[in-house]
Amino acid sequence: MTEEQGRKRRAGGRAGMKERAGTAAIDQMPWRRVENSDRPTEPLDADGVAALHRGAMRILSEIGIEMLNPEAITILKQAGCLVNGTNVRFDEAFVMEMLGHAPGPFNVTPRNPERMITMGGKSMVFGAVASPPNAWDLERGKRSGDFTSFQEFVKLSQYFNCIHINGGYPVEPVDIHASVRHLDCLQELLTQTDKVVHAYSLGTERIEDAMEMVRLAGGLSHSEFEAAPRMFTNINSVSPLKHDHPMLDGAMRMARRGQPVVVTPFTLAGAMAPVTMAGAVALSLAEALSAIALLQYIKPGCPVMIGTFTSNVDMRTGAPAFGTPEYMRATQMTGQMARFYGLPMRSSGVCAGNVPDAQAMWETCNSLWAGVQSGSHMIFHAAGWLEGGLIASPEKFVMDCEVLQMMQRYFEQPTWATTDDDIALDAIREVGAGGHYFGCAHTQARYSTAFYAPFVSDWRNYEAWQQDGAVWTAERAHRLYKQILAEFEAPAMDHVAQEELARFVAKRKQEGGAPTDF
């Protein structure tokens, strides 16, 4: 292998980082498609998988799900489901037939086709934090989300190459009226980022506006838009056992136009779900599969994913806990079931910690490793999440991106390659006993790209770190996020598309936006 090839091959190392664009604030890894090559961790044996499947099917067929959407009810009645008021019972044969229509891996292509991502297979996609009502940082403390903070997080989402998608609104800008918030937010996301965007299924107008804005931003005709996934929505059931009107409405509208729907029940064991993890997972599966079956009946083959957000409460306070052992096992079990049903899967990078400290990171690491172990294809909230999702923090965002980059490097094949060049017998012979490898040719040819190079971690010894001000990680992350914002440059965008988007937003605002009485 020549040095040139060696450099190419070790794209995660330092020189690889220098090669690509970005500002000078940090030396980050290039945008890449991540492949999770690890065999999943599977706590369940075949009997366990069968038991969870049987549990989910019995919930669907014996107890049923409340579908609070008349259109969905009508469709499911027509499909042969047993409807009683808003309660719908699904038999196993119907559910499994509908799941048979669901596609395997699918691509989602935003306005910049180079930011295309794959959902499914070995692909692993990381999304920024979504939906916290509050922001927090070291300087300003906790405060309600506003559009200024929203804009900051959008820049971070675009800036970091390890973030593949916008998960939603990285913080809720409550200073913008709810009737037009989606217009301002999506305009910002579609112009300040060129990555896949998410649309909230919060009523007909919002989801239709979002689809139209994605279409305009991409300069697409209606048929081009519908020809392939361009965006996605994530809907949550109202656990236990309920899907609400706007979520189902949005999901059905997206599915009809070939846009991906992720169905993620939030089954918190001990609160909205049984106190036993298998019970919480079975409930989650039933809720998710009911919506997925509906969508596959409406548009067979439409792109769908199953999401998991099963965790447990703190029994002392009732507060949700994240990154717990129970969370990890629930995520792994859901991974096994997603493979059993042939569905791509979403999980999350979450924690209960209130500030970007040690606890927040051990909980987040547990969540993220559960994502890897479960074979999750999309990790939501992978950067910036605090306080069980009530806070978005820029320091946490920066820290999480370091962890995500390390995971990306972890999946680079050179870290476990065993060619003769890797075994390095000649170098071992050359250096001999008691020598040092730094000077040898084998090292010199590779050192610049051999190892992961951090941007917020400080690997110096204590004295060097102390002399440089003894700055703890949260503070270093704070400084970095400010540098990143200062140097941010929006991605290129077609001017016509930009103007069409602005015109649409102006028109819809004039019309009053979306109703807010939902």
Add this chain to the structure above:
Amino acid sequence: MTEEQGRKRRAGGRAGMKERAGTAAIDQMPWRRVENSDRPTEPLDADGVAALHRGAMRILSEIGIEMLNPEAITILKQAGCLVNGTNVRFDEAFVMEMLGHAPGPFNVTPRNPERMITMGGKSMVFGAVASPPNAWDLERGKRSGDFTSFQEFVKLSQYFNCIHINGGYPVEPVDIHASVRHLDCLQELLTQTDKVVHAYSLGTERIEDAMEMVRLAGGLSHSEFEAAPRMFTNINSVSPLKHDHPMLDGAMRMARRGQPVVVTPFTLAGAMAPVTMAGAVALSLAEALSAIALLQYIKPGCPVMIGTFTSNVDMRTGAPAFGTPEYMRATQMTGQMARFYGLPMRSSGVCAGNVPDAQAMWETCNSLWAGVQSGSHMIFHAAGWLEGGLIASPEKFVMDCEVLQMMQRYFEQPTWATTDDDIALDAIREVGAGGHYFGCAHTQARYSTAFYAPFVSDWRNYEAWQQDGAVWTAERAHRLYKQILAEFEAPAMDHVAQEELARFVAKRKQEGGAPTDF
């Protein structure tokens, strides 16, 4: 299942914690044997395993290892190895024949037989931090290790049930003269803890004193002591390609008396080892196997383990980095090779962070999960390690124990059980759509033990946390460690054994202890 059985079964939950001894400072999990039921993560395919094996064997047979111990040289010459000065070449047939003698899993029994641990099989054992020359805490900052700090860490090691063994000196008490340090330290470890102790192989006198002290503390005859493993030593090679005199001497003395030896090369890729991870692992394997082959020749069937301490340097500063992606893959690869050779394995819970903050914890979590993924049987330095091993910190110790407890809970089968009781169909039916599970009988019968209950994590919301002083995790850990020390009670010990131990220490001090000119 009755509620009684349920409680028993969920021993990791809150009620399980209340059942056992311990002070009131925290509500910790009981002492238990941990079984790692996860299938290991194996980056190497069969060709990769063969390539690493071939690499290690070629290092041993073509390059050889410097064995800086005349006795070892004589023995290896007699064994048929090719000796050239201090260089010894081992052929594959000899090494594999010797490895064939190594036992599978073995037990180590300290003076309190209830603290017996198993090395090998599915067993997973966590040890406290070992050997930092410095201590650091939030109040006193960084300072040289002294006996006062040593005593504090020994108390923490004994206090936490999730710590199974003393890894060595949790901090080096440099205020005690090196000639007698081992006597004071071991006396403290053997009286203030009842867990397995480690002895440093630093010269004949020290290792012989240590064995005698373990024998006396256990009230054992010489033949009883030698009949089973009672303690262990960990030796490091002087990478690259060298074993020094005192380490080999200590290892041989321990092996002859049936006491376990862990051989852990420290192959830092780019410094003492090739810059490529497979090269660093191959070198580590060769160094470890050379010593293990020697020990199995001397005493076939003596208990041995292979250790890994392969990581990479920071190419900017030359400082060792830990918990990196490269570290994780090296650990996983070593795990595959340990299984290939049929040897129990040791890895570590390590980080480069200088203070107990976010970075320290994401690095430590990476290391610990690599320990799980690799199927490691003993995790050294699992609590209290900072600054690449140059600092022991009580705050980090407390935090790490939370993470270790979560891992222990992660391995409790109830977290993935799928009995009908776990699937909880009746409860799901009873609560119905939109209800809440907290009040239902299924929850009430289980809630007190259903989930992991933390002791240093704060799962309250931001406002409750803020009202309580907005205390970050490191500070909470600091407060806890002080409470633990204040309430510490030494474990029971036979008075005769205690006196015999004291008499031995006094005698050996009078004799001048151990030479310090090594």
